[in-house]
Amino acid sequence: MIDPWSSALVDYEKLIQQFGIKPFQELLGDIEDPSLLMRRGIIFGHRDFGRIIKALREKSPFAVVTGMMPSGRMHIGHKMIVDQIIWYQKMGAEIYIPIADMEAYSARGVEFEESRKIALEEYITNYIALGLDFSLKNINTYLQSENQDVNYLAYQLGRRVNWNEMKAIYGFNGSTNLSHLYVPLIQVADILHPQLETYGGPKPTVVPVGPDQDPHIRLTRDIAERFKNRFNFITPSSTYHRFITGLTGGKMSSSKPKTAIFLTDSPEVAEKKIRTAKTGGRESLQEQKKLGGVPTDCVVYEMLLYHLVDDDQELAEIYKQCTQGQIMCGECKMQAASKVRELFEHLTRKREQARDEALKVLEG
Numbered sequence: 001m002i003d004p005w006s007s008a009l010v011d012y013e014k015l016i017q018q019f020g021i022k023p024f025q026e027l028l029g030d031i032e033d034p035s036l037l038m039r040r041g042i043i044f045g046h047r048d049f050g051r052i053i054k055a056l057r058e059k060s061p062f063a064v065v066t067g068m069m070p071s072g073r074m075h076i077g078h079k080m081i082v083d084q085i086i087w088y089q090k091m092g093a094e095i096y097i098p099i100a101d102m103e104a105y106s107a108r109g110v111e112f113e114e115s116r117k118i119a120l121e122e123y124i125t126n127y128i129a130l131g132l133d134f135s136l137k138n139i140n141t142y143l144q145s146e147n148q149d150v151n152y153l154a155y156q157l158g159r160r161v162n163w164n165e166m167k168a169i170y171g172f173n174g175s176t177n178l179s180h181l182y183v184p185l186i187q188v189a190d191i192l193h194p195q196l197e198t199y200g201g202p203k204p205t206v207v208p209v210g211p212d213q214d215p216h217i218r219l220t221r222d223i224a225e226r227f228k229n230r231f232n233f234i235t236p237s238s239t240y241h242r243f244i245t246g247l248t249g250g251k252m253s254s255s256k257p258k259t260a261i262f263l264t265d266s267p268e269v270a271e272k273k274i275r276t277a278k279t280g281g282r283e284s285l286q287e288q289k290k291l292g293g294v295p296t297d298c299v300v301y302e303m304l305l306y307h308l309v310d311d312d313q314e315l316a317e318i319y320k321q322c323t324q325g326q327i328m329c330g331e332c333k334m335q336a337a338s339k340v341r342e343l344f345e346h347l348t349r350k351r352e353q354a355r356d357e358a359l360k361v362l363e364g
């Protein structure tokens with residue numbers, strides 16, 4: 001069982017073997033202009049992504065739904081989701097961004113007013129700064145609590161989901177509060193509502209998520225089947241991305257500040273954090289010259305891979321220099337730090353302009 005509200009580390013191989021998630025690698029050749037996260041294997045798995053490839057190829061309508069739970073500060077790992085939405089936006093998708101204030105309330109105890117504030121000041125502001133364009137027609141951002149269509153649909157869908165199922169999927173038990181019990185249905189409705197007639201009717205839909213969200217995806221796909229006759233739903237697709245490693249080697253988590261680079265960190269702080277990150281370097285310089293470093297076990301390299309180096313060739317060069325012992329971690333960190341600084345200077349500047357724009361996103 002995977003618990004979407006806990007923070008345990010995940011075993012990606014196991015997910016593929018036990019839960020029927022398919023390796024993304026196999027599809028790569030069929031995608032015309034794959035995104036960086038796809039090319040680099042950071043998006044490692046999928047369900048039914050073939051449907052989306054078909055829509056991309058035929059330039060027919062498809063939707064992307066990816067929610068955010070406004071429960072804390074955004075760290076650099078959260079940037080991955082935004083990068084994906086931006087890619088899909090360029091590809092002409094309809095974008096839906098639910099803000100999970102109902103989930104934050106029932107699973108984390110965040111008040112609704114607080115959720116709205118965090119969503120605007122932290123999430124949407126950063127989304128804009130990272131390059132997402134909220135001025136386009138085909139992007140829908142909403143608070144779950146304010147979306148009547150989603151709530152109405154969730155209630156209807158609940159008719160065919162029972163308690164035993166919720167226990168089996170989420171490990172809910174006798175002391176789970178009732179709001180929490182209900183909240184997965186809201187997420188199911190987030191994902192399915194773009195297929196309602198008012199939103200243009202049935203269409204392929206993809207949900208890019210971290211693997212912790214897979215229980216919701218499985219439930220959604222089951223429910224879509226159950227209501228096929230009623231709503232004509234096309235079973236939604238999903239993709240799964242790896243989590244980013246924290247600065248100290250474990251999971252990056254907003255609730256453990258030492259592990260995270262926050263998007264609102266100043267360029268100086270972000271740079272300093274990279275310099276203290278755990279590397280895949282050897283015990284001594286001598287040894288590193290002889291054996292090379294281990295980039296696959298290096299937080300700095302992962303940062304380059306996910307976020308800092310767009311050019312595949314440049315990245316391959318760094319990898320080679322590292323594994324052949326031609327570059328030492330000190331110098332490599334310096335280079336990464338200057339890239340981090342650039343990125344964060346850019347973000348800080350953009351965020352200044354983004355604040356006013358963000359306020360408009362949730363109006364009307």
Ligand code: TRP
Pocket residue numbers: 065066067068069098099100103186187190191207209213
């Ligand atoms: N549960 C998600 C999270 O914890 C947020 C979310 C709400 C979501 N609705 C969604 C994710 C729909 C994907 C699709 O962050």
Ligand code: SF4
Pocket residue numbers: 279280281293294295298299300301322323327328329330332333
């Ligand atoms: Fe990581 Fe760079 Fe050291 Fe290689 S040289 S282990 S990539 S910090």
